Amino acid sequence: MxxxxxxxxxxxxxxxxxxxxxxxxxxxxxxxxxxxxxxxxxxxxxxxxNKHGLYLAAAGHIADQLRERLAPGDAPDAPTDRDAALDLLREVVRRMVRTFAADDDCRQWLLLVMREQIHPGEAFEILQGRAFGVVQTRLATLIGRLTDRAPDDRRVVLETHTLVGQIVFFLIAREPLLRRLGLEALDATTLAEIEAVLDGHLDLYAPPPC
Structure with a gap:
């Protein structure tokens, strides 16, 4: 080409x-x-x-870009050490915060992604297979290791979905947050505060003290 x-x-x-x-x-x-x-x-x-092919290509572009940002490279096995697993989970969550809360490209993708969430079709299968499912599996593997459960355990799946929902809401409900904070954009200080809040939530998975 x-x-x-x-x-x-x-x-x-x-x-x-x-x-x-x-x-x-x-x-x-x-x-x-x-x-x-x-x-x-x-x-x-x-x-x-045709137009349908372009629609699927648009979904594929979003999926590939999300995967590159959120889950670059092949997913490593979850560390056997729980402290290391928690550190990796925190790293993935911080990457997600930076993508969903501050990435302008991600804001451009939101409407198309939301339409596919409401009425899942062929494009949704592309998004799920090449991005959403990859990220969900990576998170579930880490949460499973930290909770001594299998990645496909129902509790792990629900905890993973809840964690993702907390982060994605910073994209979906970005404007109400900016209004409440009196900001025009999420600055570096606010992003660090968001990460700190989520880090506090992840303390739930911290290994118990010896």
Whole structure:
């Protein structure tokens, strides 16, 4: 693929993320997508076969970017040492906070992701298989080690989902938080405070004192 073609493909994906998120799949036309990407309509067929292909490519882009930010590389086995496992869990949670609370790209992805959460389809399976499920498994493996349970134990699954929900809420309900704090944006001090709050929650998994 030439540099020009690659740039066109990227613009179409970015336009798809924005327009599919704002208007939904059915209300977004190929003309709207082409105009937003400053490309001709034929380029959609060339790169993605059709609008549906572009929609799936947009979901795949989000999934791959989330996985790169939240779970880079192959997931290591959970350390047998509980202190080391807790340290790794804290590291993963801090990475998630920085992504969901402060990453501008993540805010652009939110609407499309939320639509797929409400009405799961083929794109949701891409998001789940390539991002959500990977992160959930990594967290569950660590929480399972810290609680002496299997990663797929129902309690571990629920605790993992609850932890993820706490963090994602800083993205979904970002504006109410900013209003309450009297801020225009989440600064470094506030992000550190958020991390400290979540660190306090993770103390639940701290090994008991000898």
């Amino acid at each position: 030439t540099a020009s073609a690659a740039e066109t493909r990227e613009r179409l994906i970015q336009a798809g993320i924005r327009l599919f998120g704002e208007h939904g799949y059915r209300a977004t036309s190929t003309r709207m997508l082409a105009e937003a990407a400053e490309a001709n309509i034929g380029s959609i067929a060339y790169h993605f076969a």
